[in-house]
Amino acid sequence: HNVTLKLEGYKDSTKQVTIEANETAILDFVLAEIVDTHTPYTPSGGGGSGPTYTSYTGTGTLTVGSSNIALRSIKVNAEDKAGSLFVQIGTKVLDKDGNPLTSITLTPLASDDMPAVPSGALFKFAGYVYEAGPDGATFEPGITLAFDLPADAWNALDPDNNDFKVKWYNEETEEWEDVPTTTYKSTRSVDAEITHFSIFALFTEPVTTPTETPTPPVDIDIPTTPPVDEKPPAGEFPTTIFAIVVVLVIVIAAGYFFIVRK
Known part of the structure; x- marks a missing residue:
């Protein structure tokens, strides 16, 4: 046997x-x-020793365990050297039928081959579009789709006045939908977290400055105190009493004059 x-x-x-x-x-x-015959690399910029990954161009091979978990990290670079996919060790990787995923690809597309951007949209195509395959593959947690732009392309996109957005094309709705995106201006790179494969593209949107709504003035009613009759200073003869006395004197004098003449 x-x-x-x-x-x-x-x-x-x-x-x-x-x-x-x-x-x-x-x-x-x-x-x-x-x-593996490929040379493992250590991600740069992390400082010190870190987890290694195997680098490929175009198509990368996944080593998957019995639970559909990636047993090592891999990076797949696109032929244009701008786009890349990174699958971290421990990621659950499945094809569209729920079977273990054994390889992935990242292919640059010509702008003429990408789905159209709707007219009047705020976002504009930034010149980079890729098809990640196989179509329908899923990842848990999400993997990283990175755009590393050369200096001339980065500056031409005016990063000071534009935000970078990564979107995927939904064939069912025929719309471009947002993907969680992080921009690193110091390294001229844009990272997106994706959980499935499709067509992905980099776009720019004008930076929006939030406008403050002016606060309407608030009228404050200040209660007014009714005037208080002033008390005459001490020792001063009241004017009203003085007038009454004068009138009485005049009346008495007139009466006396009338009696005398009579």
């Missing part, structure tokens, strides 16, 4: 054994680890 031992990450090992009924045998297998 031929007995073959299969173990993830190792080449199959086969032994031949002859046994009789009800007998047992002990086999000694020598396993050879599968060695």
